[in-house]
Amino acid sequence: MTGALDGLRVLDLSRILAGPTATQLLGDFGADIIKVERPGLGDETRAWGPPFVEGVDGPTQESAYYLCANRNKRSIALDIATPEGAQKVRDLLATCDVLIENFKPGGLDKYGLSYADLKDAFPKLVYCSISGFGQTGPNREKPGYDLLAQAYGGIMSLTGEPEGEPMKTAVGIADVMTGMYASNAILAALRHRDNSGEGQQIDIALVDCQIAWLINEGTNYLTSKNIPTRRGNQHPNIVPYQVFQMADGHAVVAVGNDAQFGRFCTLIGREELANDPQYATNAARLVNRDALIATLSDTLAGLGRDWLISGMEANKIPGGPINRLDDVFESDQVAAREMKIAMPHASAATGSVDLIGNPVKFSKTPATYRRAPPICGADTDDILAELAATQKD
Template identity: 65%
Template sequence: MTGALDGITVLDLSRILAGPTCTQLLGDLGATVIKIENPATGGDDTRQWGPPYATDADGNPTDLSAYFLSANRNKFSVALDIATAEGQETIRALAAEADVVIENFKPGGLAKYGLDHESLLGLNPGLVYCSISGFGQTGPNAAKPGYDLMAQGFGGIMSLTGQPEGEPMKVGVGIADVMCGMYATVGILAALRHRDRTGEGQHIDIALVDSQIAWLINEGLNYLVSGEVPARRGNGHPNIVPYQVFGTADGHVIVAVGNDSQFRRFAKFIGRPDLADDPRYATNPARLEHREALVAEVAKELARLTTQAVVTGLEALRVPVGPVNRLDEVFSSDQVAAREMRLSLDHPAIGGAQVPAIGNPLKLSRTPVSYRRPPPVFGQDTEAILSGIGRRDPAKKT
């Protein structure tokens, strides 16, 4: 089977995480992704964001940091300096044959090289050109640099994350970058659909902060509807109670009671059926109003039970419940194995040693994702890609 994006060529001028997340997903779906890396810096910044690093067949560290491995499979690495006239001409030649260009330079940063969207669409009118930046191509903050942490801070998610009396807390991974990459992917696919119907390419302007604000979801609307600024609640849910992590006799457990009938079954399980009969707790709006008192009662009862007893008991009653797994427990689970979310990829460029990978969650019945190439060592495909310029069949672009 061929991937859904077989025949699509992506010229990837991005680095770090948001752009590479997008282009890895496009590569998994079958696109040919040509990653341009600066020889003056040793390539993508994240190659140096270690340890840990993958090792070659002899146990020597490579330039494949775990961070780089997370977002760069199914790509060809080309070492090219776009600050030189030769590099710029090569990028133009590659863009003339590409379907998609993606970049995350500062707004206007590529115009001085003649590699901005207007210049490249002039060469290739059907090109989809995606620009990722911290704050977007317009607005008073457009010139400011953007990193995931700043996006989480500016966009409000840190104000919602952490314990009520603690400091604002970032999410444990670069989620603003990752979600921006996901939105970019959707935009690119939509633009390709338009290109295929009309022959017209277009420019996609997407910002880390915009996408982070977009996924404030219910908390964003809680504020817009009520005018009240939401507070940090630790692991508590703003609109449902009890829906959080609780301590047990030997660890922690997640209880996620989503409706009143589930709460009645839950209350009976913990030996407190009276809670469901109490008018303060009988309905979710009432439970929200009396959150602190109810959580204290529930915490006291769950602390007597083991995590496994709670999980087993509530699962039998169809009350949403689950463990709080460490990553060793995650990746050793039967569920992860069944869903093929833990992978090992052979890497010929480092002596055939294997590198680990996290699987793509998309399960497509007709055009499944594929893992054709492990993340490349720096510049490993330069000669092969550059020697092929001018050989692509233009008919594949429409």
Template identity: 65%
Template sequence: MAGALDGVKVLDLSRILAGPTCTQLLGDLGAEVWKIENPASDGDDTRKWGPPFVEDPDGARTDLSAYFMCANRNKRSIAVDIATPGGQATIRAMAAEADVVIENFKPDGLKKYGLDHASLLMAHPRLVYCSISGYGQTGPNRDKPGYDLMAQGFGGIMSLTGEPEGRPMKVAVGIADVMCGMYATVGILAALRHRDATGEGQHIDLALVDSQISWLINEGVAHLVTGKERKRQGNEHATIVPYQTFEAADGHVLIAVGNDSQYARFCDYLGRPDLAENPDYATNPARIQNRSKLLKIIEGLLAERSMADIIAGLEARKVPVGPVNTLGQLFATDQVAARGMKIDMARDDVAGGAVPLIGNPLKLSKTPVTYRHAPPRFGQDTADVLAALGLLPDSNDAG
């Protein structure tokens, strides 16, 4: 079955995480993705970001780190040195066949090679060209390097994450990169629709920091409305109580009381219906006002109960509740299996003959995602792809 993006060709000059997240998603949707990797550095930087690494059948380390694999399935790896005239000629020839070009060099970083958006769009006006950088193509910070950690710090999310009296805390995964990749995907799909309707390509200027600012959502807008700095809440919610983690006798549970009727049923489980009738706690605004006093009572009532008892008791009363899973517990659940969120992709050059990956969450009824190519070894598809395009494999100065 053809994917939604079947026939779309993506020339991927990006590396690390934001761009590769985008192009993996496009690949999952059916696009053909040509991942250009630099021979001088043995490919994408993340190939070396480990351990862990996948081993070959003899137990030797491969260039397939877990970090690289998380964002690079459904791609063909092509070794091209764009710093050489031959490599630049190869990229130009590939751009002539592509629908999309995506890159994450510093602003103007590709101009000296004639591979910048202005040069390629002049030659190929139907191209959709997406540039990802730390701070965007304009502004006083445009020339500063962009990394997920810097984006989380500059963009404000670290000031909101962590315990109230603790240090600012980054999110455990590269969430600014991942969300930037998602915005890149949306922008590319919108630009392709415009191109298909008008014949006109365009340049997409996307900044890691801009995308991070955009998902400050309610906390960011609350600051704009009040002019006051927002405070870290730890695992509590700024505007809903109780909505957080609680300690049980044998672990932690999440309880998310979203409205007053749920709160009344929660109090019924606690054996304290009076807490729902007390005007200090009966409404969410009152619970916000008396947060500390109420939470102390709730914590004492839950501390002696087991996770199983809490989850069963609240689920029976239709109060949102759940466990705090470790990754091992998560991937062992029936829910993950039912939704296809853990997959294995065959590779005969690795131990066990396959690599484990996280599945794509999109469930499309007519054009489902497909898993066609396992994350590639560096340069493994150079000869095949260039030959199919009528380019000599040795014309790219891959070394």
């Protein structure tokens, strides 16, 4: 089946998570991704385990971290620090639409592979540069790591319990969101190229992306100039919208409007709260948050989790359980939406590896899973043979 990006070729000089996330997404949509890796070492995340893929003779060198962002790619082992390796990159670019890299700003200059070095020879090339702080600004030389981006960009100051320490998210969300912004930007640049014949460089930074997805909290500050505080699982603008301790576990209550609040109060036998002027509107509930949450917490602590969840569902009140990952991946919903997939893998003792599926569901050009995350350099001979044939033609 033809993918939406069938015929598009991307030369991927990135590693770790942000760049590979972007190129995996493009690969799922049909693009041919050529992943350039250091001979004998490859992407650093190959060693970021355990867990590793379990082979016939024990753990392999293919980490789960590497698997998460590298399917639908072909791996070529090239040492771009050598003149020969750098030339091979330039040769490959003659067949590519996009180059993506995440070296420090200026890091590819010494190999003759910067955008300035390539733009005249490849005027239609879309060249995507990912870095920690961007190609400009006083911090351009600083390294780019997800934790540093979360810290510098403010999200950690908003995350965690009020009296606890600032908290990062459990996954590398600054990296992942940068990959999402990068893939979106690449598609926009390709649209421009197709209309104008002009390629361009995309300059995208982890910290910029993290600041962008401060979203409502960032705009709350810009509007009010009040510095937000950590609220744990509470919402800055909606009450009650958080986790509650039940008699036998935890549940999420996500009341989004006053009508839902009224139904919620009736469900838990506290109708008087919905009629109290201190709580009748969301604006009033925000002002009187502490008193309301204390009252609700006392009430909910004596109720069963499953009873509450069933009651909220029956009364069209948003809420639900807090699933562990085994609950998630064994659920009927995940099966129905194909969010857990298995792909053949030569190193796995079982012959396949389990991966997370693509969340985008096209009606005409669905995402496809054509290649498992490759072993380092596995496709070098095939790619070089294709290149030789192209040059001969």
